[in-house]
Amino acid sequence: MKLPYSWLKELVPGLPPAPDLEPVLASMGLPLEGIEEVPAPPAGVLLAAVTAADPVEGTQLTRLTLDVGPHGTKTVASGAPNAAGLPAGTVVALVTPGTTLDGVEYGVRQIQGVESWGMAASAKELGIGETSTGLLLFPVGTAEPGTPMRELWAADHVLDVEVTPNRADVLSALGLARDLAAFLQLELREPEAGPAARGAGEIRVTLPPRGVTLERDPSRKIRFGCDHFVARTVSGLHNGPSPLWMQRRLTLSGMRPIDLIVDTSNYVMLELGQPTALYDRRDVVDDQIVVSFGLRQGEVVRDLLGHEHTVGPEDLLIRDGREVTIPSVAEALATAGAPKPGQGVLGIAGIVGGDHGHVRADTRDVVIESAHFDPVLLRRTSTRLGLKTDAAYRYERGVDPLLPPRAADRLVGLLAQAGGQPHPGATVAGQPEVPGPIEATGEQIRALLGMAVATGEMVDILARLGCRVEQDGDRLTVTPPSWRVDLKIWQDLAEEVARLYGYAHLPETLPTLRVHPSNLGAERESVGRAELRRTLAGLGVQEVVTYTFTNDEEAEKARSERPGVRLRNPLSADRTGLRTALYPSLLKAAQAYPKGERVLLFELGRIFPTGGEAERLGLLMRGPLAPPTHLPGVAGSFEVFRGLVEAFAAALGASFEVRQLRGDAVPPALHPGIAGEVVWNGQPVGWLGALHPEVAQAFGLKGETFLLEAALPLPGREWAFRDPSRAPAAWRDLAVIAPREVSYGEIATLLRREAGELLESMEPFDVYVGAPIPEGQRSVAVRLVFRGTRTLTDAEVDPIMDRLMTAVRRQGWSIREK
Numbered sequence: 001m002k003l004p005y006s007w008l009k010e011l012v013p014g015l016p017p018a019p020d021l022e023p024v025l026a027s028m029g030l031p032l033e034g035i036e037e038v039p040a041p042p043a044g045v046l047l048a049a050v051t052a053a054d055p056v057e058g059t060q061l062t063r064l065t066l067d068v069g070p071h072g073t074k075t076v077a078s079g080a081p082n083a084a085g086l087p088a089g090t091v092v093a094l095v096t097p098g099t100t101l102d103g104v105e106y107g108v109r110q111i112q113g114v115e116s117w118g119m120a121a122s123a124k125e126l127g128i129g130e131t132s133t134g135l136l137l138f139p140v141g142t143a144e145p146g147t148p149m150r151e152l153w154a155a156d157h158v159l160d161v162e163v164t165p166n167r168a169d170v171l172s173a174l175g176l177a178r179d180l181a182a183f184l185q186l187e188l189r190e191p192e193a194g195p196a197a198r199g200a201g202e203i204r205v206t207l208p209p210r211g212v213t214l215e216r217d218p219s220r221k222i223r224f225g226c227d228h229f230v231a232r233t234v235s236g237l238h239n240g241p242s243p244l245w246m247q248r249r250l251t252l253s254g255m256r257p258i259d260l261i262v263d264t265s266n267y268v269m270l271e272l273g274q275p276t277a278l279y280d281r282r283d284v285v286d287d288q289i290v291v292s293f294g295l296r297q298g299e300v301v302r303d304l305l306g307h308e309h310t311v312g313p314e315d316l317l318i319r320d321g322r323e324v325t326i327p328s329v330a331e332a333l334a335t336a337g338a339p340k341p342g343q344g345v346l347g348i349a350g351i352v353g354g355d356h357g358h359v360r361a362d363t364r365d366v367v368i369e370s371a372h373f374d375p376v377l378l379r380r381t382s383t384r385l386g387l388k389t390d391a392a393y394r395y396e397r398g399v400d401p402l403l404p405p406r407a408a409d410r411l412v413g414l415l416a417q418a419g420g421q422p423h424p425g426a427t428v429a430g431q432p433e434v435p436g437p438i439e440a441t442g443e444q445i446r447a448l449l450g451m452a453v454a455t456g457e458m459v460d461i462l463a464r465l466g467c468r469v470e471q472d473g474d475r476l477t478v479t480p481p482s483w484r485v486d487l488k489i490w491q492d493l494a495e496e497v498a499r500l501y502g503y504a505h506l507p508e509t510l511p512t513l514r515v516h517p518s519n520l521g522a523e524r525e526s527v528g529r530a531e532l533r534r535t536l537a538g539l540g541v542q543e544v545v546t547y548t549f550t551n552d553e554e555a556e557k558a559r560s561e562r563p564g565v566r567l568r569n570p571l572s573a574d575r576t577g578l579r580t581a582l583y584p585s586l587l588k589a590a591q592a593y594p595k596g597e598r599v600l601l602f603e604l605g606r607i608f609p610t611g612g613e614a615e616r617l618g619l620l621m622r623g624p625l626a627p628p629t630h631l632p633g634v635a636g637s638f639e640v641f642r643g644l645v646e647a648f649a650a651a652l653g654a655s656f657e658v659r660q661l662r663g664d665a666v667p668p669a670l671h672p673g674i675a676g677e678v679v680w681n682g683q684p685v686g687w688l689g690a691l692h693p694e695v696a697q698a699f700g701l702k703g704e705t706f707l708l709e710a711a712l713p714l715p716g717r718e719w720a721f722r723d724p725s726r727a728p729a730a731w732r733d734l735a736v737i738a739p740r741e742v743s744y745g746e747i748a749t750l751l752r753r754e755a756g757e758l759l760e761s762m763e764p765f766d767v768y769v770g771a772p773i774p775e776g777q778r779s780v781a782v783r784l785v786f787r788g789t790r791t792l793t794d795a796e797v798d799p800i801m802d803r804l805m806t807a808v809r810r811q812g813w814s815i816r817e818k
Contacts, residue, residue: 001160001161001163001170001171001176002158002159002160002161002252002253002254003158003159003161003173003176003252003253003270004038004156004157004158004159004248004249004252004253005018005021005156005157005158005159006154006156007173007249007252008159008173008176008177008180010189011173011174011177011181011188011189011190011191012177012180012181012184012186012187012188012189013186013187013189014184014186014187015180015184015186016184018035018157018159019035019157021035021159021180022035024180024183024184025159025161025180027183027502027503027504028179028180028183028499028500029164029167029499030161030162030163030164030167030170030176030179031161031162032159032160032161032162033160033161033162034160035157035158035159035160036157036158036160037155037156037157038128038155038156038157038158038252039127039155040149040150040153040154040155041093041126041127041128041149041150041153042095042099042100042101042150043099043148043150044095044096044098044099045093045094045095045096045099045121045126045148045149045150046068046069046071046093046094046096046145046146046147046148046149047091047092047093047094047138047142047143047144047145047146047147047148047149047152048066048067048068048069048074048091048092048093048094048120048145048146049066049067049088049089049090049091049140049145050064050065050066050067050086050087050088050089050090050091050092051065051066051067051073051088052064052065052088053065053083053084053085053086055084056077056112056113056114059112060079061077061078061079061111061112061114062077062078062079062080062083062084062086063075063076063077063114064076064077064078064083064086064092064120066092066094066117066120066145067145068094068096068117068145068146069144069145069146069147070146071096071146074094074117074118075114075115075116075117076094076116076117076118076119076120077111077112077114077115077116078119078120078135080120080122080133080134080135081133081134082134082135082137083120083134083135086137087140087240089140089141090137090138090139090140090240090241091137091138091139091140091142091143091145091241091244092120092121092135092136092137092138093120093121093126093135093136093149094118094119094120094121095118095119095120095121095125095126096117096118097117097118099118101121101125101126101127102127106118106119120135121135121136122134122135122136123136123251123257126149128153128248128251129251129256130256131251131256131257136247137240137241138241138243138244138247139240139241139242139243139260139418142243142244143244152244152245152248153244153248156252158252158253161176165397166397166486167397167486168273168394168397168398168399168485168486169273169400169483169484169485169486171273171393171394171397172269172270172271172272172273173191173270173271174190174191174271174272174273175273175483178466178483179465182464182465182466182500183499183500185464191271191272191410192410192413193406193409193410193413194406194408194409194410194411194412194413194414194416195409195412195413195416195422195424196409197232197405197408197409197424197425197426197428198424198425199424199425200425200426200427201231201232201233201423201425201426201427201428202233202287202423202425202427203231203232203233203284203287203288203289203367203427204286204287204288204289204321204427205229205231205288205289205290205291205427205429206288206289206290206291206292206429207225207226207227207229207291207429207430208225208226208291208292208293208316210224210225210227224374224430224433225291225293225316225349225373225374225377226291226316226349226371226372226373226374226430227372227374227401227430227431227432227433228371228372228401228402228404228428228429228430228431228432229289229291229369229370229371229372229404229427229428229429229430230368230369230370230371230404230405230407230408230426230427230428230429231289231367231368231369231370231408231426231427231429232367232368232370232408232409232411232412232422232423232425232426232427233281233365233366233367233368233422233423234365234366234368234412234415234416234420234421234422234423235281235364235365235420235421235422235423236364236365236419236420236421237260237261237363237364237365237366237415237418237419237420238260238364238418238419239259239260239261239359239360239361239362239363239364240259240260241257241259241260242257242259242260242263242264242267242418243418246263246264246267246414247263249267249270250263250266250267250270253270255270255390259359259361260415260418261278261359261363261366261415262278262359264278264411264414264415264418265277265278265411266390267414268407268410268411268414269390269391269394271410272403272406272407272410273394273399273400273403273483274370274394274399274400274403274404274406274407275350275390275391275394275395275399276368276369276370276407276408276411277318277346277347277353277368277369277391278359278366278367278368278369278411279346279347279353279357279358279359279366279367279369280357280358280359280360280363280365280366280367281365281366281367282365283320283346283356283357284320284321284346284357284367285320285321285322285344286320286321286322287321287367288320288321289318289319289320289321289346289367289369290318290319290320290321291316291317291318291319291349291371292316292317292319293313293314293315293316293317294311294312294313294314294315294317298310298312299311299312301317301345301348301354302345302354302355302356303347303348303352303353303354303355304347304352304353304354304355304358306355309348309385309387311348311381311385314377314380314381315348315381315384315385316348316349316350316373316374316377316378316381317345317347317348317349318345318346318347318348318349318354318369319344319345319346320344320346320356320357322344344356348381348385348387349371349373349378350371350373350378350391350392350395351378351381351382351385351387351389351391351392351395352387352389352391352392366415366420368408368411368412370403370404370405370407370408370411371404372399372400372401372403372404372430372432373395375395375396375397375398375399378392378395378396379392379396382396383568383569384568384569386569398485398486399485400482400483400485401432401433401434401482401485402432402434402482403482403483405426405428408426434482435479435480435481435482435484435485435487435488436479437477437478437479438477438478438479438480438487438488438489438490438492438493439475439476439477439478439490440475440476440478440490440493440494441474441475441476442454442455442458442474442476443474444490444494445458445490445493445494445497448491448494449494449497449498449506450506450507450509451498451501451505451506451507453497453501455471455474455476456471457501458476458493458497459471459476461496461497461500461501462476462478462493462496462497464500465481465484465496465500466480466481466483466484467479467480467481467484467487468481476493478493525713528713528714529604529712531652532604532617532652532712532714533604535648535651535652536602536619536648538651539644539647539648539651540600541600541601541602541619541644542600542601542602543601543602543603543604544585544586544589544601544602544603545603545605546585546586546588546589546603546605547575547585548578548579548605548606548608549567549570549571549575549576549577549578549579550563550574550575550576550577550578550579550580550584550585551563551573551574551575551576551577552576552577553574554574554584554588555579555580555584557584557695557698557699558581558583558584558587558669558695558698558699559667559668559669559692559695560579560580560581560583560584560668560669561580561581561609561610562577562580563576563577563578563579563580563608564577564578564580564608564609564610565577565578565608578607578608579607579608580607580608580609580610581607581609581616581709582603582605582607582616582617582618582709583618583620583669583707583709585603585605585618586601586603586618586619586620586707587620587691587695587699587701587705588699589601589603589620590620590622590699590701590705591699591700591701593623595702595703596623596624596703597623598622598623598624599620599621599622599623600620600621600644601619601620602617602618602619602620603617603618604616604617604618604712605618614711614712615711615712615713616686616709616710616711616712617686617708617709617710617711617712617714618707618708618709619645619688619707619708619709620705620706620707620708621637621640621641621644621705621706622701622703622704622705622706623703637704637706638674638689638690638704638706641688641706641708642658642688645678645688645708649680652714653717653719654680654681654714654716654717655680655681655682655717656678656679656680657678657679657745657748658676658677658678658679658688658745659676659677659679659684659743659745659746660675660676660677660743660745660746661675661676661677661687661689662741665677666689667687667689668692669691669692669695669707670687670689670690670691670692670707671689671690671691671692671693672692674689674690675687675688675689675690676688676689676743676745678708678710680710680714680715681714681715681716681717682715683715685710685711685714685715686708686709686710686711687708687709687710688706688707688708688709689706689707690704690705690706690707691704691705691706691707725787725788725789727787727788727789727790727791727792728787728791729760729785729786729787730785730786730787730792730797731783731784731785731786732783732784732786732797732801733765733781733782733783733784734751734781734782734784734801734804734805734815735766735779735780735781735782735815735816736779736780736781736782736808736813736814736815736816737773737774737777737778737779737813737814737815737816738777738778738780738811738813738814739776739777740769740776740777740778742813744764744780747780747782748762748764748782750807750808750811751782751784751804751807751808754803754804754807755784755786755800755803755804756800758786758787758788758792758796758797758800759784759785759786759800760785760786760787761784761785762782762783762784762785763782763783764780764781764782764783765781765782765783766779766780766781767779767780767781768781773816779816781816784801784804786800
């Protein structure tokens with residue numbers, strides 16, 4: 001939030017210099033993103049009154065005849081779109097000859113036959129704002145012609161305050177000044193109050209019922225929609241430029257001045273924090289405003305910029321008094337069809353005004369809306385429609401529910417100063433909810449903060465913040481002010497006490513570690529993830545963190561399940577849903593590496609398949625990580641990848657096995673001949689294998705690419721200490737001849753099942769294809785290690801080997817004798 005220092009200084013006269021506020025605001029929990037020093041316009045920029053604005057025939061220029069006071073009458077050629085037809089007396093900023101702006105010196109020159117004495121400037125040309133689409137215009141009588149602009153537009157500092165979402169109360173000049181005054185214990189001067197309403201207003205207002213439950217989702221209940229609405233009217237306005245002082249504050253606050261009526265509404269929002277809306281009274285049919293939910297699903301509303309938005313029965317709208325049947329939310333959800341765009345809609349409540357009813361150049365009579373809306377409801381509508389406005393920004397965070405009457409009065413007063421004639425009465429509808437009392441004790445707050453703050457000092461701090469405090473010994477009953485909607489529990493009060501007492505007073509003490517039984521083991525998952533990361537990083541694998549979002553096209557390329565969870569407001573066209581698998585993200589990450597470069601990547605992330613959410617480990621390998629093997633029937637690169645996973649498992653003390661997948665069991669993204677099921681500590685957890693060539697081509701990945709995807713957490717195993725055996729091992733070799741499609745995993749499973757408890761380990765050491773092995777078969781030689789509590793004899797091991805050979809032959813395989 002940007003605010004000029006001079007504005008805050010007016011509200012808190014004792015404020016320190018602007019540069020000294022940075023540490024103060026940081027101590028208050030409102031750090032500055034920056035302080036910008038904004039210079040005044042150069043001395044050669046004068047205020048001049050327009051006496052005539054004539055078009056230059058055959059061109060797009062306007063000849064402005066200006067009264068420049070001591071310099072007499074001068075002419076200026078301007079191509080600005082708002083220069084044509086300027087009323088006499090309108091004040092412009094004139095850059096006089098001899099003045100230098102951005103290194104350019106202005107003088108007297110001929111422009112398409114018109115003598116131009118200097119230049120009538122825009123805010124951007126003067127370096128005081130970003131608006132460059134038109135001249136900087138001020139109302140009649142702003143100052144005597146020839147007055148240097150810097151006398152009314154002085155140099156200033158602009159504070160860019162970082163406001164956290166819970167501190168909606170400081171999203172205004174008054175709110176920030178109020179907090180500064182409380183923190184520094186300085187006097188606060190409230191802004192000038194407008195004329196209070198007397199009697200009934202001219203506008204009838206109808207509000208929606210409270211506590212509407214949405215049938216589509218019964219858990220979502222709209223609390224009140226709108227619980228406070230104030231309507232007032234002002235007549236006889238002449239819409240045009242707003243006063244110079246107002247334009248200056250708006251510009252320094254980062255807002256573009258538009259016209260008197262709109263600027264006044266924006267100014268009140270910046271000053272008090274209450275968004276308001278003004279409607280042309282000619283469009284408010286029957287002087288009636290109806291606040292209602294959308295008539296039916298698919299209703300179209302056109303905003304004041306001409307953009308159309310599709311709203312529904314969960315969105316709050318402001319309508320005029322024409323005859324419309326306002327159904328219940330349930331009826332609206334079930335009703336088909338949609339009214340014509342903009343039918344009777346004055347605006348989307350709290351977010352944006354409608355094309356119907358918006359203020360125009362010829363607007364004379366206005367209806368003021370100052371209301372309080374349900375922040376949750378507005379946040380949902382704003383997000384769903386993708387409309388982020390200054391008003392919605394404040395309503396979503398929580399506006400003072402009692403502020404609408406004060407804001408409406410202030411707005412009426414400012415419009416009256418500009419020549420408007422306000423109606424004395426006001427229409428007030430609704431019963432606003434205000435923060436209730438909070439019970440706390442001084443001991444509670446001291447125990448939470450670890451600070452020895454006296455209870456009396458707590459009372460003083462909370463009172464400075466506007467709270468009403470009742471003290472009974474150490475017990476406090478605190479009623480927050482209406483603008484502090486964030487104070488709901490006693491811990492919030494403790495935070496405010498610490499903030500104003502000063503975080504610098506927190507003592508340096510060691511924390512007391514108290515582990516509740518319900519928290520035992522709570523860190524197990526995070527510790528497990530950290531161990532996975534450390535182990536993979538130690539093996540040379542690089543971790544990546546990718547987007548959880550994907551789209552149908554990417555899922556189709558990767559042959560993964562299409563996203564089932566869709567985003568209502570996607571950030572871009574390629575991020576429209578939540579991913580259902582992890583490996584497409586790794587494939588996309590691998591695209592960033594140069595062709596031929598070694599790539600080893602892993603990610604721990606969440607996926608969102610149909611019916612739930614799960615955590616996965618993904619691993620990718622591609623590139624020249626090992627030379628190809630010359631062993632027939634063995635894929636060298638795949639063995640490197642499998643060896644990497646085996647080393648990963650061994651480092652974690654886990655047993656690891658790969659069981660070959662065939663047919664429909666092969667994941668669509670994998671090569672049908674190089675795909676296996678990952679078995680971790682005896683439990684299937686995922687798959688690994690070579691990327692399917694068609695998928696690799698779709699992602700532009702040349703060369704072999706290998707993938708693993710496994711469910712987390714990986715199953716553990718029971719650990720028990722066992723003394724290492726002092727007995728020697730008995731080794732036996734066995735060569736099994738089986739069809740080539742039989743995997744080593746099937747052979748190993750059979751041998752392990754038949755060997756019994758004496759089998760300590762087993763590993764393959766040779767694969768042979770060729771004579772005398774029959775065509776279509778291969779020999780797999782396995783080394784078996786047996787060990788017992790004492791030295792094993794041949795008489796004990798030979799029966800086991802006989803049993804193994806019998807089981808092999810029973811399977812239809814054979815034993816290689818030599």
